[in-house]
Amino acid sequence: MRPFDIHDDAHRRLNILTGEWVQVSPHRSKRPWSGQTEKNEIISKPEYDESCYLCPGNKRANGDVNPQYNGTFSFSNDFAAIPPDTPKGQFIDGLLQAKSEQGTCKVVCFSPRHDLTVPEMELDQIIPVIDLWIDECETLGALEHINYVQVFENKGEIMGCSNAHPHGQIWAQETIPVEPSKKQERQLGYFKIHGRSMLDDYLEQELVKDERIIFENDHFVALVPFWAVWPYEAMLLPKRRMSRITEMSHEEIESFAAAYHRLTIKYDNLFEISFPYSAGIHQAPFDNEIHEEWHWHMVFYPPLLRSATVKKFMVGYEMLANPQRDITPEFGAQKLKSMPEVHYKRLVE
Amino acid sequence: MRPFDIHDDAHRRLNILTGEWVQVSPHRSKRPWSGQTEKNEIISKPEYDESCYLCPGNKRANGDVNPQYNGTFSFSNDFAAIPPDTPKGQFIDGLLQAKSEQGTCKVVCFSPRHDLTVPEMELDQIIPVIDLWIDECETLGALEHINYVQVFENKGEIMGCSNAHPHGQIWAQETIPVEPSKKQERQLGYFKIHGRSMLDDYLEQELVKDERIIFENDHFVALVPFWAVWPYEAMLLPKRRMSRITEMSHEEIESFAAAYHRLTIKYDNLFEISFPYSAGIHQAPFDNEIHEEWHWHMVFYPPLLRSATVKKFMVGYEMLANPQRDITPEFGAQKLKSMPEVHYKRLVE
Numbered sequence: 001m002r003p004f005d006i007h008d009d010a011h012r013r014l015n016i017l018t019g020e021w022v023q024v025s026p027h028r029s030k031r032p033w034s035g036q037t038e039k040n041e042i043i044s045k046p047e048y049d050e051s052c053y054l055c056p057g058n059k060r061a062n063g064d065v066n067p068q069y070n071g072t073f074s075f076s077n078d079f080a081a082i083p084p085d086t087p088k089g090q091f092i093d094g095l096l097q098a099k100s101e102q103g104t105c106k107v108v109c110f111s112p113r114h115d116l117t118v119p120e121m122e123l124d125q126i127i128p129v130i131d132l133w134i135d136e137c138e139t140l141g142a143l144e145h146i147n148y149v150q151v152f153e154n155k156g157e158i159m160g161c162s163n164a165h166p167h168g169q170i171w172a173q174e175t176i177p178v179e180p181s182k183k184q185e186r187q188l189g190y191f192k193i194h195g196r197s198m199l200d201d202y203l204e205q206e207l208v209k210d211e212r213i214i215f216e217n218d219h220f221v222a223l224v225p226f227w228a229v230w231p232y233e234a235m236l237l238p239k240r241r242m243s244r245i246t247e248m249s250h251e252e253i254e255s256f257a258a259a260y261h262r263l264t265i266k267y268d269n270l271f272e273i274s275f276p277y278s279a280g281i282h283q284a285p286f287d288n289e290i291h292e293e294w295h296w297h298m299v300f301y302p303p304l305l306r307s308a309t310v311k312k313f314m315v316g317y318e319m320l321a322n323p324q325r326d327i328t329p330e331f332g333a334q335k336l337k338s339m340p341e342v343h344y345k346r347l348v349e
Numbered sequence: 350m351r352p353f354d355i356h357d358d359a360h361r362r363l364n365i366l367t368g369e370w371v372q373v374s375p376h377r378s379k380r381p382w383s384g385q386t387e388k389n390e391i392i393s394k395p396e397y398d399e400s401c402y403l404c405p406g407n408k409r410a411n412g413d414v415n416p417q418y419n420g421t422f423s424f425s426n427d428f429a430a431i432p433p434d435t436p437k438g439q440f441i442d443g444l445l446q447a448k449s450e451q452g453t454c455k456v457v458c459f460s461p462r463h464d465l466t467v468p469e470m471e472l473d474q475i476i477p478v479i480d481l482w483i484d485e486c487e488t489l490g491a492l493e494h495i496n497y498v499q500v501f502e503n504k505g506e507i508m509g510c511s512n513a514h515p516h517g518q519i520w521a522q523e524t525i526p527v528e529p530s531k532k533q534e535r536q537l538g539y540f541k542i543h544g545r546s547m548l549d550d551y552l553e554q555e556l557v558k559d560e561r562i563i564f565e566n567d568h569f570v571a572l573v574p575f576w577a578v579w580p581y582e583a584m585l586l587p588k589r590r591m592s593r594i595t596e597m598s599h600e601e602i603e604s605f606a607a608a609y610h611r612l613t614i615k616y617d618n619l620f621e622i623s624f625p626y627s628a629g630i631h632q633a634p635f636d637n638e639i640h641e642e643w644h645w646h647m648v649f650y651p652p653l654l655r656s657a658t659v660k661k662f663m664v665g666y667e668m669l670a671n672p673q674r675d676i677t678p679e680f681g682a683q684k685l686k687s688m689p690e691v692h693y694k695r696l697v698e
C-alpha cells in the first residue's frame with residue numbers, strides 16, 4: 001500500500017482553536033451532482049431603493065426614519081433576538097435548565113449605496129465600516145450587562161441575508177456564546193502551558209510553510225486555516241497579537257480594511273459573482289479581563305463549492321456527526337491566491 | 350419589571366446531551382422576511398425513473414447495475430467520503446495535526462419506488478428499512494477498523510439530497526465523530542454520578558410535564574427536546590434504555606417503525622408538502638465496550654420555519670457564535686401534536 005498522503009487520502013484534521021476535528025475527503029470532489037442548485041440571477045440593483053428599510057431617508061418597520069446618512073449608519077435591530085429589556089431570571093427543573101439573556105442587536109449599514117458590497121466599495125469607504133465596528137464594540141462592551149460582542153455579516157440571499165442593502169450586524173450579550181468560548185478555552189490552555197499566544201505560533205508556522213497563505217500586507221495575513229471546514233473558508237489574522245479589534249492603531253485599521261477588500265475581491269472573482277458568505281470577528285470577551293491568550297481574527301465561511309450554483313451542503317453526516325469537506329484547504333488557498341486583485345466588473349469596463 | 354417568562358423572553362437553554370447552550374428568542378418570530386425563499390414545486394415523480402441511479406435495474410456511476418430489488422437495497426457509495434482502503438498514517442508538524450481515517454459509506458434505498466418517501470410508504474415496508482439499518486450496523490460495527498456507525502437520511506433537495514429516490518446513508522468509521530462523542534462524554538459523566546441513564550431520567554420528567562411530547566406508542570416516545578435548535582426539531586426515544594439499535598426486539602422494531610411513520614406523516618401535514626429534514630441515529634460506539642450510559646435515539650433536524658418556502662437560516666450569528674431559534678420548542682411540539690395522523694394526500698383522495 002502506498003503511504004498516506006494528506007492531499008489525496010481521507011483524514012481528519014485538528015482545529016486547534018476549538019479542539020474539534022474536521023473530516024477531509026480530497027478524493028470526493030468528483031462525485032456527480034443532480035441535487036439542488038442555486039439561482040444565479042445577476043440582478044443589477046439600483047443605487048437607491050425606495051422599498052429598502054436600510055436606504056437613507058426610508059422608514060423602518062417600527063416607524064423610525066433613517067437619517068440621510070453619507071457614510072455608515074448603525075441602529076438597534078427592530079427585531080432584536082436578544083433585547084436589552086429582558087427580565088432577569090432562570091428556570092431550573094431537574095434536567096431542564098434555562099437562563100434569561102440580555103443583550104443588544106444592532107444593524108450596521110456599510111454605505112448609503114444600495115448596490116455596493118465591500119469588494120466594490122473604495123478602500124476609504126471601508127475604513128469607516130471598521131471604525132464603526134470598533135466604536136460599537138467599545139460602547140457596547142463597556143455596558144454593565146454585556147460580556148461578549150459578535151460582529152458579523154451575512155452576505156447574499158443564500159446566506160439568509162434578509163435585505164440586499166450591504167450591511168452587517170452586531171449582537172452583544174451577557175454570556176460568551178458557544179463558538180468563542182471554545183476558542184477562549186483552547187487559547188487559554190495553550191497560553192498557560194507555553195506563555196505565548198497559540199495563533200502567534202500558528203502564524204509563524206504557516207508563513208514558513210507557505211502552503212495556505214493567500215496574501216499578506218503590512219499588518220495582516222489572509223490564509224486558509226489548516227482545519228478549514230467550508231470549501232473556500234479563510235481567515236484574516238493580525239500579525240501583532242491583539243485581544244480585541246479595539247486595540248488596533250490607525251495604521252492597522254487601514255491595513256485590515258485593505259486585506260478585507262482584497263480578500264473579498266478575490267472571492268467575487270472566483271466565480272464572477274457577488275460571492276456569498278457569513279463572516280465575523282472572534283475576539284476576547286468584554287468582561288473587564290485582559291485576555292493575553294486571545295489573538296483576535298476574522299473568519300469567512302462561504303457556502304459555494306464548485307460554481308456559482310453548486311454549494312456545499314452541511315447536512316446529514318455533517319449535522320449529526322462531523323463537519324466534512326471535499327477539496328483540501330491547500331487547494332482552496334492556491335485557488336484564491338491565483339485570483340486577480342482587481343474586481344472582475346472593473347476589468348470588463 | 351414583570352417576571353422572566355420562558356415562553357416570551359430571550360433566554361439560553363442547556364442541551365444536556367452536548368453540554369452546549371442554545372439561544373431562544375420567542376418574541377422574534379414576527380420579523381418580516383424579504384430574503385431567499387425556497388422553490389415549492391410539487392413535482393409528481395414517476396414510480397420508476399430510467400435516469401435515476403438508485404432505481405432497480407439501473408446503471409450506477411461506477412458501471413455496476415442495481416439488482417431488480419423489491420424491498421430495500423444497500424450498496425457501497427461510489428463516491429465514499431471515507432473509503433476502506435485509505436492508507437494508515439498521520440501528519441504531525443507543530444500545531445498542524447492530521448490522521449488518516451478508514452471507513453465505509455453505504456447508500457440504503459428504502460424502496461424500489463422512486464416516488465415514495467417514508468410517510469407515504471406502508472408500515473410493513475418501513476420495518477425492512479429498519480431491519481436493514483440493524484443488519485448494516487451489526488456487520489459494519491463488527492469490522493476491526495470500525496468504531497462508530499452513523500445512520501442518516503437527507504430528505505429533500507433543500508437538505509442537499511443529491512437524488513430524489515428515497516434513500517438514506519450509513520457512514521461507518523474508525524473514530525467517533527464530534528457530535529456523538531460529545532453525547533458520549535455527557536451521558537458517561539451523568540451515569541458515573543447517578544448510576545442511571547441521563548435520557549431515562551429526562552424522559553421521565555418529560556412524560557410528567559407533557560409539554561413537549563408529540564405522541565407515544567408502546568415502546569417509543571416522540572418529543573421536541575427542551576434544547577431543540579431547529580424550529581420543528583424532534584426526537585424518537587425508546588422507552589427502554591438500549592445502547593444501540595441492534596438491541597431492539599422484533600416488537601420494538603415494529604413500534605419504532607410505527608413512530609417513524611407517524612412522525613413523518615405529521616411533518617408532511619405541517620405545510621402539506623414532502624417535509625425536508627436530515628435525520629439520523631445517535632447510538633453507542635461499536636468499539637466492543639458495553640456503554641451502559643448510552644440511550645440511543647433518533648433525531649430529526651428540519652430546516653423549515655414558517656412555511657414551505659421560508660426556512661430558518663443557521664448563518665452569521667449561529668455559525669460564528671451560537672445556535673439560535675425563534676419559535677419555542679413547546680410551540681413546535683404542540684403544533685406537531687395537533688397535526689392529523691393521516692397523510693394529507695390520502696385525505697384528498
Ligand SMILES: O=P(O)(O)O[C@H]1O[C@H](CO)[C@@H](O)[C@H](O)[C@H]1O
Pocket residue numbers: 035312313314315316317318324503508509510511512
Ligand atoms: O452523499 P450525497 O447524498 O451525494 O451528499 C449529501 O450528503 C452528504 C452527507 O451528509 C453531504 O456531505 C453532502 O454535502 C450532501 O450533498
Ligand SMILES: O=P(O)(O)O[C@H]1O[C@H](CO)[C@@H](O)[C@H](O)[C@H]1O
Pocket residue numbers: 154159160161162163384661662663664665666667673
Ligand atoms: O437578522 P436577519 O438578517 O434578518 O437574519 C439573518 O441573520 C440572523 C443572524 O445570523 C439569523 O438568525 C437569521 O436566521 C438570518 O436570516
